[in-house]
Amino acid sequence: MTDQIAELSINTIRTLSMDAVQQANSGHPGAPMGLAAAAYVIWQNHLRHNPKNPDWINRDRFVLSNGHASMLLYSLLHLTGYESMPLEEIKNFRQWGSMTPGHPEAELTPGVETTTGPLGQGFATAVGMALAEAHLNEKYDGIIDHFTLGICSDGDLMEGISHEAASLAGHLGLGKLVFVYDDNEITIDGRTDISFSEDIEKRFEAYGWQVLDVREGNDLEAIDEAIKAGKAQTEKPTLICLRSVIGYGSPNKADTSGAHGAPLGEEEIKKTKAALGWDYEEPFTVPSEVKEHMTVSAVKIGDELETEWKARLQTYKKDSPDKHDELVRRAGGWLPAGWAEGIPGFDPDPKGLATRASSGKVVEKLYEVLPELVGGSADLAGSNKTLFPEFGVISRGEYGGQNVHFGIREHAMAAVANGLCLHGGVRGFGATFLVFADYMRPALRLAALMHQPSIMVFTHDSIGLGEDGPTHQPIEHLMSLRAMPNYWVMRPGDANEVRECWQIAIERKTGPSGLVLTRQNVPTLERRGLGGFGRTMQGAYILADNSPDGTNPDAIILATGSELTIAVEAWRSLIDGDYTVRVVSMPCWELFEEQDEEYRNKILPPEVRNRVSIEAGATLGWERWVGFDGVTIGIDRFGASAPYEVVYEKLGITSEKVEEAVKGLIDG
Numbered sequence: 001m002t003d004q005i006a007e008l009s010i011n012t013i014r015t016l017s018m019d020a021v022q023q024a025n026s027g028h029p030g031a032p033m034g035l036a037a038a039a040y041v042i043w044q045n046h047l048r049h050n051p052k053n054p055d056w057i058n059r060d061r062f063v064l065s066n067g068h069a070s071m072l073l074y075s076l077l078h079l080t081g082y083e084s085m086p087l088e089e090i091k092n093f094r095q096w097g098s099m100t101p102g103h104p105e106a107e108l109t110p111g112v113e114t115t116t117g118p119l120g121q122g123f124a125t126a127v128g129m130a131l132a133e134a135h136l137n138e139k140y141d142g143i144i145d146h147f148t149l150g151i152c153s154d155g156d157l158m159e160g161i162s163h164e165a166a167s168l169a170g171h172l173g174l175g176k177l178v179f180v181y182d183d184n185e186i187t188i189d190g191r192t193d194i195s196f197s198e199d200i201e202k203r204f205e206a207y208g209w210q211v212l213d214v215r216e217g218n219d220l221e222a223i224d225e226a227i228k229a230g231k232a233q234t235e236k237p238t239l240i241c242l243r244s245v246i247g248y249g250s251p252n253k254a255d256t257s258g259a260h261g262a263p264l265g266e267e268e269i270k271k272t273k274a275a276l277g278w279d280y281e282e283p284f285t286v287p288s289e290v291k292e293h294m295t296v297s298a299v300k301i302g303d304e305l306e307t308e309w310k311a312r313l314q315t316y317k318k319d320s321p322d323k324h325d326e327l328v329r330r331a332g333g334w335l336p337a338g339w340a341e342g343i344p345g346f347d348p349d350p351k352g353l354a355t356r357a358s359s360g361k362v363v364e365k366l367y368e369v370l371p372e373l374v375g376g377s378a379d380l381a382g383s384n385k386t387l388f389p390e391f392g393v394i395s396r397g398e399y400g401g402q403n404v405h406f407g408i409r410e411h412a413m414a415a416v417a418n419g420l421c422l423h424g425g426v427r428g429f430g431a432t433f434l435v436f437a438d439y440m441r442p443a444l445r446l447a448a449l450m451h452q453p454s455i456m457v458f459t460h461d462s463i464g465l466g467e468d469g470p471t472h473q474p475i476e477h478l479m480s481l482r483a484m485p486n487y488w489v490m491r492p493g494d495a496n497e498v499r500e501c502w503q504i505a506i507e508r509k510t511g512p513s514g515l516v517l518t519r520q521n522v523p524t525l526e527r528r529g530l531g532g533f534g535r536t537m538q539g540a541y542i543l544a545d546n547s548p549d550g551t552n553p554d555a556i557i558l559a560t561g562s563e564l565t566i567a568v569e570a571w572r573s574l575i576d577g578d579y580t581v582r583v584v585s586m587p588c589w590e591l592f593e594e595q596d597e598e599y600r601n602k603i604l605p606p607e608v609r610n611r612v613s614i615e616a617g618a619t620l621g622w623e624r625w626v627g628f629d630g631v632t633i634g635i636d637r638f639g640a641s642a643p644y645e646v647v648y649e650k651l652g653i654t655s656e657k658v659e660e661a662v663k664g665l666i667d668g
Contacts, residue, residue: 005293006220009044010036011276012079012290014249017071018272019283020093020100022263027094027102030259031069031182033272034244035151037218038180042149043076044294046227050302051081054110057331057424058309060146061113061129065122066153066182067103068261074100077111079290080298084110091284106422107450114422115450118442120159123152123179124412125446127169128419130177130237132426134399135374140327143316144425147231150179154192157181157200161442164412169237170208171407173396177237178230184217184246190257201241210236217244235397249276330372330425333509339369340503346495352523355561356459358495359517360385362502363457367391367402370506374420375429375455376404378413383519384431384459410436414443417454421447427506431457433465434474434516437481447512448486455505456514461491462616463651464520464562469641478560478617481514482589490588491516491615492536493564495524497587500536504591518562520644525568533602536585539592540603544568545582546575553582555610555662558625560586563614563653570658581662582608586625610665616653631661 017032032039042062049059064073071093077085084099092098099109103117113129116122129148136144156162169177181200185192201211210233212226223242230238247259250272264272273280280287317324329336343365346358366373367388374394381387392401406413413430420428430440437444437458447454463473481489490501490513498517505513527543534541543564547553559567567583574581584603586592592600604611604625611630613622619634626632633653640647648654 005289006040008287009079009290009294010040011278012286013040013072013075014276015273015278016075016078016090016284016286018264018269020071020074020090022266022269023091023283024094025263027071027263028068028261029071029264030186030247030253031066031153031184032072032075033248033250033259034184034217034246035069035072035182036248037220038223038242038244039072039076039151041220041223042180042227043080043298045224046147046231047149048146048305049298050306051111051299052083052303053306054082055424056306056309058144058146058306061126061148061423063113063116063122063126063129063148063150064104065116065126065150065156066119067116067122069151069153070100070102070104073104073112077109079286079294081295082111087284087286105449114419115446118446119153119155120161120165121415121442121446122150123156124161124165124415124443125419125422126150126177126179127165127174127412128416128428129423130169130174130419131172131394131399131404131416132374132420132423133176134174135394136327136425138398138400139371140323141316141320143313143327147176147178149227151182152179153182154185154187154196158196161411161415164409165415166204166207166209168407168409168412168416170204171396172394173208173235174237175234176231178227178240179238180240180242182244183241184244186246186255186257186260188257188260200239204239208236210238212238212240214240214242217242217248251275326371327425333424335506336369342369343499343503345499346524348526349524352521353495354519354521355492355495355498355517356383356385356519358498359457359502359515362499364388366502366506370427371402372425372427373429374402374404374426375417375431376406377431378406378410378436379408380432380459381405383433384457386431386457406430410439411443414440414447414454414456417456418443418447418450418452421452421454422450427453427455429455429457431459433460433472434458434477435460435472437474437477437514444481444487444512444514445484448484451486451510452512453508453510454512456512457517458514459517460519461516461561462518463635463639463647463653464518464616464644466520466644466647467641470638473639474617475635475638476618478516478615479621482621486511488513488588488590489516490514491561492587493525493559493561493585494522497536497585501587504537504588516561520562522562522565525565534599536587538595538599539588539590540584540586542603543583543585544571547580547582552605552608554580554608554666555612556582556584556604556608557658557662558584558586558611558613558622560615563616566653566655567614567658569655570662573655573659574662579662579666610662612658612661612665614653614658616648631665633657633661
């Protein structure tokens with residue numbers, strides 16, 4: 001009977017997947033059909049979760065990295081009793097407003113741990129989840145104690161990010177990470193051997209993983225034993241190479257690319273169901289025995305697991321009240337009372353600091369007051385100013401610290417930071433040069449899509465890095481990141497704006513932030529007596545204005561980052577010439593856009609059309625603020641290798657250019 005109900009349950013997963021894809025006339029039925037047996041074993045025998053509380057902090061995480069197989073996950077969520085996944089949602093697969101989009105979306109569907117679709121992202125994000133578990137496990141005496149389980153595909157392991165992430169996971173010895181590799185040898189274009197011939201097993205062994213082999217994708221006992229062996233190995237992550245058959249059961253499309261990215265067709269579905277011994281004609285049938293076997297048991301066991309864990313947590317509260325309270329605060333995503341009070345402020349200083357340096361002073365304090373802040377640099381810690389070993393360095397077998405050496409793995413770093421945040425109880429961040437944001441963009445985009453508050457420190461933000469030349473001088477990157485919905489780009493102009501931008505980023509819970517910082521020193525500006533209004537915390541504010549009270553200036557200069565100093569220099573010269581001018585600092589466009597219309601109009605009065613922007617980057621986009629009547633001073637070419645002062649001068653990023661542009665608008 002056990003074998004029969006297992007087979008019936010597995011075929012229910014297959015038929016739900018076939019029927020949903022067919023009804024939507026869109027999707028990928030083959031992978032769910034081939035992986036149904038392995039997924040059943042994971043969810044029925046190994047996954048510790050509570051369908052009635054998908055956010056239970058100590059649940060096992062399950063990541064379907066090959067997100068095109070989304071119907072596999074949706075079928076499992078339905079069959080194990082997730083209230084957000086009734087049968088109606090399965091029938092609405094890929095439809096407007098459904099909980100079952102084409103690829104799983106964490107911010108939309110309870111039970112989906114991370115948004116997958118771009119191949120390799122789920123795999124790398126899972127590494128971040130496993131790292132978060134290891135960190136919290138050590139920090140809080142084993143109270144957080146779970147596995148991260150997942151499925152990945154040939155496509156995931158072809159993508160470069162998988163190499164970076166697997167290397168890092170093996171280096172750190174993340175033993176509670178277990179992935180099943182769906183080695184079905186099929187991609188959209190045909191069999192994998194047309195483009196992919198490496199030995200995956202040897203590759204992962206070289207990374208430091210335990211590698212296990214299951215040659216029959218429907219051998220439940222072998223799959224079960226392999227997962228047990230993976231969970232028993234606590235010093236290495238595990239990859240289980242599973243030889244599945246894509247489109248299993250389909251007489252004409254199994255083991256072909258025809259089962260990959262298109263519905264099977266009504267006639268082929270009938271033949272497939274017959275081949276599987278499926279006795280139900282009505283589509284979307286879930287036999288009552290399967291509901292009893294999978295749904296009732298998952299709900300009952302899940303409740304028992306969470307209840308048992310909560311009892312352990314209460315004991316921990318008695319034995320270690322301070323640690324307990326800190327863990328509960330971190331798991332809830334709450335900040336400590338008064339956390340920002342100790343962040344250092346900076347006195348005016350004409351010599352000033354590079355904003356990367358003032359950021360380092362802030363980060364050091366943040367490590368102290370926010371133990372949940374965990375991250376580091378892509379082998380640029382000395383340049384990014386993010387390494388503070390006194391707060392612990394994470395390494396193999398030592399996970400309780402806050403500093404992570406990501407190595408030269410920018411793409412994986414961003415995905416791991418996402419995984420840290422998604423896990424809960426940890427605030428993930430990374431750091432590198434701004435020009436390398438290009439390596440990270442898919443993971444940054446997913447953070448924005450998932451509304452995850454990861455933080456990236458991007459230093460060496462402009463031609464100001466000088467002699468390294470155009471290969472390392474970002475030009476288009478600011479605008480590229482600003483084009484990304486829900487991504488907040490913060491480019492502070494001096495040390496005090498750095499402090500305030502960090503506070504904005506830490507307090508933000510609905511999406512990621514990138515702090516864009518200078519290599520070169522910038523003055524710490526004197527703000528008193530300049531006629532300012534507003535503050536950094538509002539995204540843009542008036543830094544200086546010599547207009548009489550209640551009147552508008554003749555012109556407005558808008559600036560970000562290191563060019564704010566240039567704008568102030570131009571302003572001083574202009575007011576000496578009896579011009580009425582305002583300087584507006586705009587460290588975060590996106591935050592400014594969220595302010596009410598009254599505030600925005602106070603900072604940028606619509607009546608004042610004489611506007612000049614200055615930023616050492618692409619000018620595309622500044623027309624939003626200066627209009628088509630204004631002047632944008634920036635760089636629409638690549639930079640050059642020379643001392644940064646020379647590069648600024650040669651490329652026209654100077655106070656004289658600003659002054660000339662303002663006078664031209666007012667007098668012209």
